[in-house]
Amino acid sequence: MTKQTLVDLTEAPVRKEFLPFNRPDIEQAEIDEVVDTLRSGWITTGPKTTAFEGRFAEYIGVRHAIAVNSCTGGLHVALAAAGIGPGDEVIVPTMTFCATANVVVHLGATPIIVDVEPDTLNIAPQALEAAITPRTKAVIPVQLHGHPCDMDRISEIASAHRLLVVEDAAHAVAAEWRGRRIGSLSPATVFSFYAIKNLTTAEGGMITTDDDEYAEKMRILKLHGISRDAWKRYSSEGSWYYEVCVPGFKYNMTDIQAALGLHQLARLETMTQRRAQLAARYDAGLRELSEIELPAVRAGIRHAWHLYAIRLRLERLTIDRAEFIERLKAEGIGTSVHFIPLHRQPYYRDRFGFQPLDFPVADAAYARLISLPLYTLMTEADVDDVIEAVRRVVRRHRR
Numbered sequence: 319m320t321k322q323t324l325v326d327l328t329e330a331p332v333r334k335e336f337l338p339f340n341r342p343d344i345e346q347a348e349i350d351e352v353v354d355t356l357r358s359g360w361i362t363t364g365p366k367t368t369a370f371e372g373r374f375a376e377y378i379g380v381r382h383a384i385a386v387n388s389c390t391g392g393l394h395v396a397l398a399a400a401g402i403g404p405g406d407e408v409i410v411p412t413m414t415f416c417a418t419a420n421v422v423v424h425l426g427a428t429p430i431i432v433d434v435e436p437d438t439l440n441i442a443p444q445a446l447e448a449a450i451t452p453r454t455k456a457v458i459p460v461q462l463h464g465h466p467c468d469m470d471r472i473s474e475i476a477s478a479h480r481l482l483v484v485e486d487a488a489h490a491v492a493a494e495w496r497g498r499r500i501g502s503l504s505p506a507t508v509f510s511f512y513a514i515k516n517l518t519t520a521e522g523g524m525i526t527t528d529d530d531e532y533a534e535k536m537r538i539l540k541l542h543g544i545s546r547d548a549w550k551r552y553s554s555e556g557s558w559y560y561e562v563c564v565p566g567f568k569y570n571m572t573d574i575q576a577a578l579g580l581h582q583l584a585r586l587e588t589m590t591q592r593r594a595q596l597a598a599r600y601d602a603g604l605r606e607l608s609e610i611e612l613p614a615v616r617a618g619i620r621h622a623w624h625l626y627a628i629r630l631r632l633e634r635l636t637i638d639r640a641e642f643i644e645r646l647k648a649e650g651i652g653t654s655v656h657f658i659p660l661h662r663q664p665y666y667r668d669r670f671g672f673q674p675l676d677f678p679v680a681d682a683a684y685a686r687l688i689s690l691p692l693y694t695l696m697t698e699a700d701v702d703d704v705i706e707a708v709r710r711v712v713r714r715h716r717r
Contacts, residue, residue: 332707333650340514343589343694344578351577363541363570370576371524373583378501380526382533385576386540389488389510389523390417391569394424396484396506396525397456398567399535402427406455409481411441412659413680414460418486419660422458430454431660431670433677437614438462442679443471450475456482461490461500463613463656463689464516464622469495469503484508491517492590494620501526506536511575514693516589516624517582519575540569592694593623596701600626600690603705609634609712611686625656628708629686637715639685645715646688649707654689 355361367385375383386392402408404426410419412431419429432445441459457476459467467485476483485500487493488510493500501507506529511522527533538545543566582589597613604610611629615621630639637645643653659680661672674681690704 329710331649332703332710336650337652337691337696337700337703339652339654339689339691340693341695342513342518342520343585344518345581345585347581347584348578351581352574355573355577358573361574362572364573366573366580367571367576370571370579370583373580374524375526377583377586378499378507378526380502381528381530382526384525384527384533384536384540385571385579386508386523386525386569387571388512388521388569389486389508390421391540391567392508392523392525393418393458393484393486394421395536395539395567395569396508397421397425397427397482399532399539400456400482400484400506402455402482405453407451407453409441409446409449409454409457410660411458411460411462411680412661412677413439413462413657413683414486414660415488415657416660416663418458418460419666427455428453429660429666431666431672431677433679434462434683435468436679436683438465438467438616439680439683440465440467441472443468443475446472447475450479450481454479454481456484458484458486460486460488461493461622463627464489464493464624465613465615466490466493466495466500466619466621473503482506488512488515488523489624490622491515492586492620493622496618500622502528505529505532511579511582516593516622517579517586519571519579519582522571522575522579538563539566542566542568589694590622593692594621596692596694596696596698597621597623597626599698599701600692600705603702604628604708607709607712609716610708623692625689626692627656627687627689629683630688632686634717635712635715636717637711639688642711642715643688645711646707649710651704651707652691655684655687656689657684659684 371383406427408422409430413434422429435442483504485507490500509524511519543562543564544560660666
């Protein structure tokens with residue numbers, strides 16, 4: 319038995335009670351609003367969804383916010399409303415969740431997968447530009463981990479080639495690019511309100527746009543292709559008569575979800591500031607470890623801090639990322655990895671014949687990424703426990 323193993327067995331774990339990777343921050347106001355919704359008799363799409371849309375549009379600074387059942391549904395609607403279909407190409411970064419590319423496939427179009435920038439792991443503008451062909455119709459920048467993409471350069475490229483920009487801002491509610499909120503920069507931006515997101519409605523999402531005609535098309539598509547006020551047909555304001563204008567989808571948000579969203583939105587700025595404080599505490603506690611690379615934060619942006627993703631300098635450690643995660647788990651710390659790149663997913667790998675070296679930046683980063691816990695219910699002591707656990711694993715396994 320090695321000395322290192324003896325230390326592992328004799329030193330108590332950092333935490334007795336396991337620290338989960340994430341927990342939603344739900345207060346009594348959200349609970350009361352949901353109960354009020356249940357008692358109202360109107361539990362699906364209705365007045366609270368409309369109110370949530372209005373307040374969200376005001377927060378982002380746009381004319382329209384369209385509530386949907388998920389970010390995935392929102393991306394699907396945004397592309398479909400723009401006429402994306404068979405024969406078209408849509409450029410997406412490899413470092414994202416599969417939904418970003420899946421919706422392109424669902425429409426019969428072809429996702430063109432490109433590499434990312436070394437620091438932020440967001441879509442690389444030069445890779446985007448190099449991938450454009452006469453069939454390219456759109457690009458989906460992904461604001462990974464809550465750090466905005468280089469929207470100035472992406473917008474310039476898109477304008478020069480007449481490409482639609484649909485931002486995947488699943489991680490980036492409350493983020494800003496050069497003083498402007500993400501959601502107000504492109505023809506369409508789609509947010510996620512999944513259970514672990516910075517603003518949650520359990521499941522759900524929102525599309526934002528300033529284009530009146532585009533917004534109307536998306537509203538019709540998100541609910542079966544019938545009129546935008548179709549939900550009113552069951553109220554005193556509505557009529558039984560409706561017409562299907564286009565074969566749409568079933569992507570509407572419910573008032574139960576919106577009830578959560580109304581109060582989550584009211585607390586969003588406070589929760590975002592709290593995330594930034596916890597991220598700064600991580601920075602201070604981990605900065606001196608030469609075996610760890612901290613998340614990049616460029617000048618002129620506001621990071622939403624959906625995730626705090628470190629990268630291991632594996633050449634300075636005797637274990638790989640998988641073992642590092644297991645060691646943290648043994649210390650009572652939950653973690654995750656965001657993301658397994660698209661080019662490593664079997665469907666995209668096999669369909670396009672991708673090799674890891676086709677995406678050198680993303681592939682190298684993927685092997686080293688670990689997302690540490692970061693959520694508003696964490697205490698300073700929780701963050702300090704994570705820091706101590708990371709320090710222990712590094713100390714035991716540094717070269």
